[in-house]
Amino acid sequence: MGVSNPDRLSTGQTMQFIKSFDFSYGRNDRVSARVERVIANNPGPFTFTGTGTYIVGAGGAVAVIDPGPADEAHLSALLAAIGDRTVSHILVTHTHSDHAPLSKALAAACGGVPIYAAQPPMRDGLEAVRLDEHDDEDFQPDVIISGGEVIEGDGWTIEVMATPGHASNHLAFVLREENGLFSGDHIMGWSTTIVAPPDGDMSDYMASLEAVMARGFDVIWPTHGAPITDVEPFLKGYHAHRTGREAQVLERLEAGDTTIAQMVPVLYAVVSQTLWPAASLSVLSHLIKLARDGRVTTDDEYSLSGHWHLIS
Numbered sequence: 001m002g003v004s005n006p007d008r009l010s011t012g013q014t015m016q017f018i019k020s021f022d023f024s025y026g027r028n029d030r031v032s033a034r035v036e037r038v039i040a041n042n043p044g045p046f047t048f049t050g051t052g053t054y055i056v057g058a059g060g061a062v063a064v065i066d067p068g069p070a071d072e073a074h075l076s077a078l079l080a081a082i083g084d085r086t087v088s089h090i091l092v093t094h095t096h097s098d099h100a101p102l103s104k105a106l107a108a109a110c111g112g113v114p115i116y117a118a119q120p121p122m123r124d125g126l127e128a129v130r131l132d133e134h135d136d137e138d139f140q141p142d143v144i145i146s147g148g149e150v151i152e153g154d155g156w157t158i159e160v161m162a163t164p165g166h167a168s169n170h171l172a173f174v175l176r177e178e179n180g181l182f183s184g185d186h187i188m189g190w191s192t193t194i195v196a197p198p199d200g201d202m203s204d205y206m207a208s209l210e211a212v213m214a215r216g217f218d219v220i221w222p223t224h225g226a227p228i229t230d231v232e233p234f235l236k237g238y239h240a241h242r243t244g245r246e247a248q249v250l251e252r253l254e255a256g257d258t259t260i261a262q263m264v265p266v267l268y269a270v271v272s273q274t275l276w277p278a279a280s281l282s283v284l285s286h287l288i289k290l291a292r293d294g295r296v297t298t299d300d301e302y303s304l305s306g307h308w309h310l311i312s
């Protein structure tokens with residue numbers, strides 16, 4: 001069963017999200033001097049209008065970022081957009097099923113292009129809720145990258161930035177020539193991103209968000225939705241949304257709640273109960289962060305069923 005992102009629905013009104021933009025499935029749109037984008041027809045509660053695959057180039061060989069879902073029409077559209085250009089690199093932000101699976105077919109269709117991505121996550125963890133954005137278990141990169149690497153292309157330079165949080169192996173890619181960031185699902189213009197334990201981690205997420213804020217990018221190109229051009233105010237709002245949710249969790253503990261089951265109906269009163277399983281994971285991610293910060297304690301290992309208390 002697919003579930004949507006409850007944090008978007010419950011508190012999204014306080015942020016200036018970018019909900020409308022001009023696009024058409026399969027069309028190659030130029031979004032900057034060195035960046036083109038083709039959107040796959042896989043809309044959904046996590047993917048918004050679908051996966052935006054970026055083609056990065058300056059007239060010579062290009063890189064492709066996040067080829068997307070295993071979808072024949074999207075592969076054809078990408079090959080048409082690439083035309084007679086050479087693809088020198090395929091870069092993948094993380095291994096979720098709306099980002100990674102088409103990499104292999106695209107690499108083969110373009111003559112054996114190396115795929116660059118982080119080490120896939122350990123796959124023996126329990127998934128408490130099956131989210132419709134899940135891990136592509138067959139994905140295997142040719143070149144493992146982890147952050148800090150600089151990839152030189154034909155007239156473009158990409159710096160790899162580790163941005164764990166949404167996924168433990170999430171990377172973002174800095175296009176140095178344009179002071180822009182391909183943010184994957186770490187930062188999206190249309191919505192907050194889901195941080196679902198065990199692979200998602202709110203402590204990592206907040207640290208990664210602050211690392212991006214400190215860089216002063218001029219533009220952010222998320223995998224889903226429109227580019228973010230008013231970067232600084234947007235990121236301040238994005239950060240405030242998370243600290244606001246954390247404060248709400250602390251308020252519930254102060255009010256005497258000890259379980260996630262008690263907190264969710266209050267914190268997510270305005271959202272449909274069908275979204276409460278995902279909301280529970282989001283609250284758990286905040287509680288784990290607060291425990292690590294020394295603000296709360298639990299009588300159990302970090303789990304959805306534990307009892308949580310403030311440390312006074």
Ligand SMILES: [Zn+2]
Nearest residue numbers: 096098185223
């Ligand atoms: Zn995604």
